[in-house]
Amino acid sequence: MTSEPSKAPPLYPKTHLLAASGIAALLSLALLVFPSSDVEAKKTTLSLELESPAEQLTQEQDAAEAVQATNEPAASPFAQIENSPEDTAQAAAPVAEEQKGPDHREVIVAKGDTLSTLFEKVGLPPTAVHEILASDKQAKQFAQLQRGQKLEFELDPEGQLTNLHTKLSDLETITLTKNDKGYVFNRVTAKPTVRSAYVHGVINSSLSQSAARAGLSHSLTMDMANVFGYDIDFAQDIRQGDEFDVIYEQKMVNGKSVGNGPILSARFTNRGKTYTAVRYTNKQGNSSYYTADGNSMRKAFIRTPVDFAxxxxxxxxxxxxxxxxxxxxxxxxxxxxxxxxxxxxxxxxxxxxxxxxxxxxxxxxxxxxxxxxxxxxxxxxxxxxxxxxxxxxxxxxxxxxxxxxxxxxxxxxxxxxxxxxxxDPLGQKLPMADPIAKAERMRFLAQSQPLMARMDQEKATMLASSKR
Incomplete structure (x- = not known):
């Protein structure tokens, strides 16, 4: 009687396979949560969004007050992944405002489109266009269309227009809503969150190209040139290897940059000599740029170039x-x-x-x-x-x-x-070069010193990241 050969045991027990699968999943998650240093370094060399010192102070105070009130530790930044099943289900539910009903229509403005052609696309008669434009003087803005603009229509069960909505910019939207008396025009202007951003650049070609590569807009590049324009001739004095650091205001809406404010502080090294500038608004509300120690960036002119003449x-x-x-x-x-x-x-x-x-x-x-x-x-x-x-x-x-x-x-x-x-040099109002007033010097230094330190810190962090 020949016996059957016994089955060979599996090469890898099931428990090992399950453990390996779990490790692979954890590694995949880690790669998503913690990107490589190369990616982080590239991000750092561009625009880095940072809260201003005032915002940081406000947030720290709010957090401290919250902790004191609840007598509990502040929430972990990863608290959102620790939600209960009920919280997860609630978070997954669509927001009511985002729900699109069967009577909702959207059209994108294409080349050659008019308000009449767009109304026709959603099944509205030409008379509806005239009714809309005649409803309010500001309603004519709906006829000022731009390619790529989106118009949203809400219709009633009979196919009549009840609401027309469009976004004019990242900050401004307009709406027409029908009521018993006709259409009511409404404009909503979003107030952006003002944050600060840091950029660093090294000139290896032209100033404009190097600034753009660093993430600085053309208008901010011109502002920087104007700030240092008394000390640096940007047309002839710029050399390869010159470098700059800039902290500027950035306007954000829903996490998206929608514009820039003024330069808050800047540093420019030209041919081995470093110049600094800090924007300061005095108690009267007048803003100007000063060196880090409080001297005016604007140079006064001698009214008379010849003595005793x-x-x-x-x-x-x-x-x-x-x-x-x-x-x-x-x-x-x-x-x-x-x-x-x-x-x-x-x-x-x-x-x-x-x-x-x-x-x-x-x-x-x-x-x-x-x-x-x-x-x-x-x-x-x-x-x-x-x-x-x-x-x-x-x-x-x-x-x-x-x-x-x-x-x-x-x-x-x-x-x-x-x-x-x-x-006329005798009648021309020449720029003044008064330093920071003594009464405001402490207030100025309280703003300028953190900005200078911040540029040093951000530059050091950026350089350290690029060497990884």
């Missing part, structure tokens, strides 16, 4: 030229003074020209940031070290009174331009 000719649209003997606009102010009298730079800036310029004779032209430019003509000569392409400080001697060019006697011809337009 008299005005020999004022700014005029129609003055008879003393040499040419014909009417010609005098686009500056003449200061008469003895030959050799020192001439001072009206403000910090870059020397665009230190040389001859036609009837102006020996001339110095200085660019002050992005907005202002000054010209000094008829000089006898230039001060030592003043040359085209160099920089000068406010009050620095740049040359001396002379009579070069079309000049009848020793004097300085001084011009002042704002955005390329000549203005």
């Amino acid at each position: 008299r005005i020999s000719s004022k700014f005029s649209a129609g003055r008879k030229h003393p040499i040419l003997n014909k009417i010609r606009a005098h686009k500056g102010v003449d200061y008469a003074a003895p030959r050799g009298t020192p001439i001072k730079a009206a403000g910090d800036g870059k020397v665009l020209l230190a040389g001859r310029r036609g009837g102006y004779g020996n001339t110095v032209i200085i660019q002050h940031g992005n907005t202002y430019r000054t010209l000094y003509g008829h000089m006898q000569g230039f001060a030592k070290g003043v040359k085209t392409g160099g920089t000068v400080k406010q009050g620095q001697v740049i040359g001396y009174i002379g009579t070069t060019g079309l000049s009848t006697g020793p004097h300085l011809h001084y011009e002042f331009q704002v955005n390329g337009i000549h203005v």
Whole structure:
């Protein structure tokens, strides 16, 4: 009698297989909850959403008060995965507002669509369009359609329009609702949550490209250039390897960015020199930018670039030229003074020209940031070290009174331009450069110091993440 061969035991017991399946499931969950460091590093180099110090303080106080009131520990950030079956079922139930009934219609505006064609798509007659537009002056906004815009219709059982709704932007929606007297127009404007975001960038091509790559919008890039415009010539001074850090306000609605506010603080390193700026609103409600220690980012101009001089000719649209003997606009102010009298730079800036310029004779032209430019003509000569392409400080001697060019006697011809337009330097309201008032200095430092520290912390965190 031959015996049957006994069955070989399974290679892996069922308990082992169940355990392995469980481990695989846990690993899959871990990968979803904890992404790789490479992904996190990429996120950090872009826009990082952060609550402002004021919001953080408010949230901390609210949490502390809640803990004190309940005498229980604060909820875990992962508390949502510990819900009871009843909570889970309730959370899974659709929100009433999101339910779409059988009389709900939605249409997307396509190229060539009009309000009439959209009404026709949902089965409404042309007379309904006229009734809608005539119901309220503001109802005409429904006819100002944009491609991709969604219109939502609610109809009654007879197919008549009872409600028309559309979103004009991330912040604004309009609605028409029918009642016994006709249609009622309603506009709802959402109030965004204001948070702060941090970006860091290194320039390896142009400022605009590097800023965009870092997550900074074009308008904020221009704002940054304006903030540092007195110290940095963004047209000519930018170099590869320059870097910047910016904290700015970001407007959020339902977790989506819908716009930006002002720059709160910024730091720019140009050719090895670092500049800082902090936005501060004083108790009168006036906002301006200051260095981290409270000095104004705006540089004042010296009202008179020549000491102990008299005005020999004022700014005029129609003055008879003393040499040419014909009417010609005098686009500056003449200061008469003895030959050799020192001439001072009206403000910090870059020397665009230190040389001859036609009837102006020996001339110095200085660019002050992005907005202002000054010209000094008829000089006898230039001060030592003043040359085209160099920089000068406010009050620095740049040359001396002379009579070069079309000049009848020793004097300085001084011009002042704002955005390329000549203005009267005697009547122009020049930017002030007052530092933070002593009475507000402590309040300013309470805002500026955390912002500076925050930029340092975010930059260090970002760099650490990128090295993982």
